[in-house]
Amino acid sequence: MSHPYGSFSAQRMHSRRRHGDRGESSQSGESHFGNHGRGRGQGGHPPWLKGKQIGLYYRDKAREMKQKSTKVIKLSEHVQVQIERVLYNSKGYYEKLYNNAYAEDTLHGTLENKYMHIHDSQFKRKFMNMVSGNLHENLDRALLVKSRLERDSDLDKMLFNEFKTATQEYQSMEKIRLKLPAHHKKVDILRLLKTNQVIVISGETGCGKTTQVPQFILDDAIEHRDGSVTRIICTQPRRISAISVAERVAAERAERLGKSVGFHIRLEKVLPRDRGSILFCTTGMLLQFLQGDPALKEFSHIILDEIHERTTESDFILALLKLIISKRSDLKVLLMSATVNPESFSEYYNNCPMIHIPGFTYPVTEYYLEDVLFLTEFKFPPATALPQDHRKHIKKYKQEQQKRDEFQDMIEVIDQLRNPHSEKLSLDLIEQLIRKRDPGAILVFLPGMMDIIKLNKIMLENGHYPQNQYVIYPLHSRMPTIDQKLIFKEPSEGVRKIIIATSIAETSITIEDVVYVIDCGKTKYGKFDLQKNIQTLEPEWVSLANARQRKGRAGRVKPGVCYHLYSKAREKTFECFPLPEMLRTRLEEVILQIKILQLGKAKTFLESVMSPPNMKAIDLSLDLLRTLNALDDEEHLTPLGYHLAQLPLDPRTGKMIIWAALFSCVEPVFAIAASLNFKDAFYCPLGKEEEARKKKLELNMNQFSDHIALSEALTRFEAAYKRSYASSFCRDYFLSFNTLKLLSEMKTQFAQHLYQMKFMNSENPSDVNANKNSKNTVLIKAIVCAGLYPNVAVIRKVTRNGTFAWTPEDGCVAIHPSSVNDRVKEYTSPYITYFTKQLSTAIYLHDTTCVTAPILLFAAPNMSIRKEKGNYFISLPSSQNFACDWQSAQLIQKLQEQFNNLLEYKITHPGTVCWNGFEGDLLKALTLFVNHSAIINLVCQKDEEMGFSESNIQKCEDNMCD
DNA sequence: GAGCACTGC
Numbered sequence: 001m002s003h004p005y006g007s008f009s010a011q012r013m014h015s016r017r018r019h020g021d022r023g024e025s026s027q028s029g030e031s032h033f034g035n036h037g038r039g040r041g042q043g044g045h046p047p048w049l050k051g052k053q054i055g056l057y058y059r060d061k062a063r064e065m066k067q068k069s070t071k072v073i074k075l076s077e078h079v080q081v082q083i084e085r086v087l088y089n090s091k092g093y094y095e096k097l098y099n100n101a102y103a104e105d106t107l108h109g110t111l112e113n114k115y116m117h118i119h120d121s122q123f124k125r126k127f128m129n130m131v132s133g134n135l136h137e138n139l140d141r142a143l144l145v146k147s148r149l150e151r152d153s154d155l156d157k158m159l160f161n162e163f164k165t166a167t168q169e170y171q172s173m174e175k176i177r178l179k180l181p182a183h184h185k186k187v188d189i190l191r192l193l194k195t196n197q198v199i200v201i202s203g204e205t206g207c208g209k210t211t212q213v214p215q216f217i218l219d220d221a222i223e224h225r226d227g228s229v230t231r232i233i234c235t236q237p238r239r240i241s242a243i244s245v246a247e248r249v250a251a252e253r254a255e256r257l258g259k260s261v262g263f264h265i266r267l268e269k270v271l272p273r274d275r276g277s278i279l280f281c282t283t284g285m286l287l288q289f290l291q292g293d294p295a296l297k298e299f300s301h302i303i304l305d306e307i308h309e310r311t312t313e314s315d316f317i318l319a320l321l322k323l324i325i326s327k328r329s330d331l332k333v334l335l336m337s338a339t340v341n342p343e344s345f346s347e348y349y350n351n352c353p354m355i356h357i358p359g360f361t362y363p364v365t366e367y368y369l370e371d372v373l374f375l376t377e378f379k380f381p382p383a384t385a386l387p388q389d390h391r392k393h394i395k396k397y398k399q400e401q402q403k404r405d406e407f408q409d410m411i412e413v414i415d416q417l418r419n420p421h422s423e424k425l426s427l428d429l430i431e432q433l434i435r436k437r438d439p440g441a442i443l444v445f446l447p448g449m450m451d452i453i454k455l456n457k458i459m460l461e462n463g464h465y466p467q468n469q470y471v472i473y474p475l476h477s478r479m480p481t482i483d484q485k486l487i488f489k490e491p492s493e494g495v496r497k498i499i500i501a502t503s504i505a506e507t508s509i510t511i512e513d514v515v516y517v518i519d520c521g522k523t524k525y526g527k528f529d530l531q532k533n534i535q536t537l538e539p540e541w542v543s544l545a546n547a548r549q550r551k552g553r554a555g556r557v558k559p560g561v562c563y564h565l566y567s568k569a570r571e572k573t574f575e576c577f578p579l580p581e582m583l584r585t586r587l588e589e590v591i592l593q594i595k596i597l598q599l600g601k602a603k604t605f606l607e608s609v610m611s612p613p614n615m616k617a618i619d620l621s622l623d624l625l626r627t628l629n630a631l632d633d634e635e636h637l638t639p640l641g642y643h644l645a646q647l648p649l650d651p652r653t654g655k656m657i658i659w660a661a662l663f664s665c666v667e668p669v670f671a672i673a674a675s676l677n678f679k680d681a682f683y684c685p686l687g688k689e690e691e692a693r694k695k696k697l698e699l700n701m702n703q704f705s706d707h708i709a710l711s712e713a714l715t716r717f718e719a720a721y722k723r724s725y726a727s728s729f730c731r732d733y734f735l736s737f738n739t740l741k742l743l744s745e746m747k748t749q750f751a752q753h754l755y756q757m758k759f760m761n762s763e764n765p766s767d768v769n770a771n772k773n774s775k776n777t778v779l780i781k782a783i784v785c786a787g788l789y790p791n792v793a794v795i796r797k798v799t800r801n802g803t804f805a806w807t808p809e810d811g812c813v814a815i816h817p818s819s820v821n822d823r824v825k826e827y828t829s830p831y832i833t834y835f836t837k838q839l840s841t842a843i844y845l846h847d848t849t850c851v852t853a854p855i856l857l858f859a860a861p862n863m864s865i866r867k868e869k870g871n872y873f874i875s876l877p878s879s880q881n882f883a884c885d886w887q888s889a890q891l892i893q894k895l896q897e898q899f900n901n902l903l904e905y906k907i908t909h910p911g912t913v914c915w916n917g918f919e920g921d922l923l924k925a926l927t928l929f930v931n932h933s934a935i936i937n938l939v940c941q942k943d944e945e946m947g948f949s950e951s952n953i954q955k956c957e958d959n960m961c962d
Numbered sequence: 963g964a965g966c967a968c969t970g971c
Contacts, residue, residue: 237968237969238967238968238969239968239969264971265969265970266969266970266971267970282968282969282970283969283970284968284969284970285969285970285971287969287970288970288971289971291971292971309968311968311969312969313968313969313970447966448964448965448966449964449965449966450963450964450965453964476965476966477965477966477967477968478965502966502967503966503967504966504967506966506967507967507968508967508968523966523967524965524966524967525966525967526965526966526967537965537966539966581968589970646971647970648969648970648971649970677969677970678969678970684964684965689963689964746970749970749971752971753971756971801963802963816963816964816965817963817964818963818964818965822963823963836965838965840964840965841963841964844964844965846965
């Protein structure tokens with residue numbers, strides 16, 4: 001019987017001969033010239049060479065040196081045999097499964113033909129419906145289906161009677177409700193709603209719109225015996241607010257959650273009764289409901305709250321609701337926003353009516369930088385970079401004014417404002433301002449963590465803030481708040497509370513007793529730079545809306561004071577609102593949503609949102625989705641895209657968990673996917689940064705991987721949780737208990753999804769059959785790399801200032817100091833894969849895993865083999881090249897083809913892997929391959945070609961020092 | 963030597 005890959009033998013001979021040739025010539029080179037150094041003084045080239053020959057001699061010698069330092073990929077005999085065996089068995093395997101229907105029919109146009117090779121199954125039916133449907137047909141179809149909101153007169157009567165027999169508790173709560181400003185608008189709102197399908201309600205925090213408006217509607221419906229056809233949904237941008245608002249409303253109705261009021265957020269819900277009820281949920285949750293209920297037949301009223309925040313989710317739903325209401329004339333929509341520009345929402349909804357609820361807050365006195373400078377007599381450091389004539393001008397100006405003593409202070413202030421430093425954040429100015437305030441809690445807004453750390457340090461070290469008189473709380477999403485409850489309480493007599501916060505204190509965290517707000521006027525914005533094609537995070541001036549929100553934080557319990565640390569003139573340059581999120585972020589997930597809701601072409605739909613994103617941004621995201629094989633050339637969802645669109649994950653991490661299910665290693669990969677998508681649980685504890693870093697290094701277990709550290713943290717947390725010492729574990733390792741708890745619950749959610757998709761046999765993420773390879777760290781890294789591919793960088797230089805790597809798109813990048821791979825003495829491999837790359841003070845890779853060449857070859861979707869001057873190279877789409885042994889390269893490529901076949905089959909025929917058959921053997925061979933300890937170096941490209949010269953690294957370092 | 967803030971059947 002002839003070997004199916006018999007041709008390999010001949011080629012092997014061929015390749016050996018080629019290598020032999022070079023071997024001989026290099027040997028002869030050595031023997032001729034010995035160990036001569038390069039310099040002429042040491043002998044240099046042989047004396048008999050002349051002119052051009054000398055040049056050629058050095059060229060060849062350089063090549064020779066390069067060749068010697070380049071190690072070549074060559075599979076060990078053992079691995080070769082395994083791969084060859086699998087390849088032998090692969091012959092005809094998928095053709096048989098596909099019934100030969102596959103090759104010819106993929107060429108023809110219609111979708112039915114295109115996916116003919118997929119066997120009839122539940123998956124195929126669902127998938128075909130999805131790819132061939134459109135929203136209008138779906139809405140028409142959905143409207144024919146009977147809704148739960150059918151009139152039921154008995155129920156109407158029952159709800160009415162229940163409502164009329166209000167308890168004492170209800171009545172006492174009602175007294176408080178009647179005092180809210182919203183109450184005075186109750187009649188107007190209900191009247192407006194009767195004659196209009198859509199209305200806009202504006203009002204500041206404290207006016208009671210969020211808690212009262214849904215109740216106005218519900219109570220009115222019940223009183224008019226419409227309870228059985230009323231179900232109100234009210235969306236909130238944050239999980240916490242969905243819960244707390246629901247709790248508040250239930251309390252006002254003297255009920256427990258779950259009767260007429262409930263909430264639903266990811267991983268947690270208390271649902272109210274089906275009818276005659278209000279459901280508070282996160283905006284993302286409504287988006288999920290839309291997948292199963294495109295006409296929103298389950299609801300009579302949709303209330304979108306806080307739409308002025310312009311999140312991607314609320315902007316998306318605003319556009320989608322416009323389509324839905326045209327087919328559902330009985331659906332009422334209420335858009336609720338702060339008083340910033342409610343007109344824009346009205347205009348977007350065909351000039352629908354607006355109603356304003358005045359808010360109630362105590363007056364807040366505002367001061368600007370000029371006032372603050374006057375007050376503190378603060379001086380900025382001298383401006384050194386001022387143009388000469390400018391300085392002369394000031395001098396002259398000052399001389400003229402010198403005599404007018406009464407204005408001297410004012411003039412000095414103006415002089416200070418001319419100093420360019422007045423535009424920069426001055427922590428010293430803030431500290432002096434804090435020191436001179438009268439009693440009352442102070443809230444300071446700063447742009448980022450470094451500023452919080454520095455200000456905290458200044459205050460602790462300058463001796464003006466003794467612990468018995470001051471208590472300082474740094475507030476940042478990545479910092480543990482030492483005593484979470486104390487921060488909300490009034491401190492004891494004679495003690496001053498100072499909170500140093502980021503924009504987290506603008507909306508997410510409310511501290512009631514704040515009297516003074518110090519607003520530095522800057523915040524960090526995450527954006528997407530289309531020109532440079534990179535995510536950025538840089539401090540910028542806040543918008544007027546943010547500034548107003550910050551000011552409002554001072555007047556919650558009594559009149560307050562707000563100090564803006566920018567001039568009145570600077571304020572004139574501020575934008576009215578922050579840029580809508582949809583214009584700042586990548587659009588892959590939005591596009592997948594458009595596809596799963598069957599809204600047609602991404603560009604067409606996105607043109608209909610309030611602030612349509614740039615076409616280039618859409619193209620970039622479409623390109624990535626095609627690279628990931630989630631969309632095809634006609635922008636249709638592929639079978640993989642269909643799965644990915646249903647997962648509550650970004651598509652790259654979604655791909656990761658599907659692969660993990662196939663390779664039976666779900667626990668660690670779920671942990672990593674959850675951490676990358678949600679947030680990692682590592683805290684940055686003030687003053688204990690080094691200790692925390694050591695703990696993270698310990699969890700990395702010498703694997704050179706932040707991702708492994710994330711996984712290990714969750715594994716140990718879960719073990720600790722079972723034995724009830726999770727809290728102390730979190731304390732010891734500087735981890736967030738709440739984050740880890742949520743991450744752990746997300747793992748279960750992923751398992752449920754993959755179970756429904758049939759990639760797992762159990763809804764339990766710890767199921768043994770789904771975790772056969774969970775201890776295989778190299779495989780975990782390989783799957784992480786496959787999900788993150790082509791995010792690969794090559795480490796080039798470790799300096800005192802940091803670790804620098806190279807990526808094809810950006811050239812020089814730096815590894816973020818929080819990564820376990822920052823400034824490692826010796827890396828196991830120069831390649832690192834990463835999830836987040838962000839431009840701040842430098843281009844940083846935030847989370848990294850060191851990966852070997854075999855892992856990269858495994859992660860890449862394809863590779864090419866080329867021959868150059870007698871040597872063979874494997875080239876990857878992510879720009880790495882490896883010198884290789886010809887036969888090994890062939891085997892690796894064939895193995896990859898077989899793996900791609902397996903993936904395509906599995907994705908179109910969801911199921912778990914049978915480990916005792918061909919599939920199992922193939923995956924085992926791949927696992928063996930990624931574990932191959934091939935000692936392989938990067939084929940040395942010239943530094944200049946990589947854009948990686950010494951001067952470039954220097955530039956990178958200089959930027960960082962700024 | 964450093965990551966604004968959110969969110970998902």
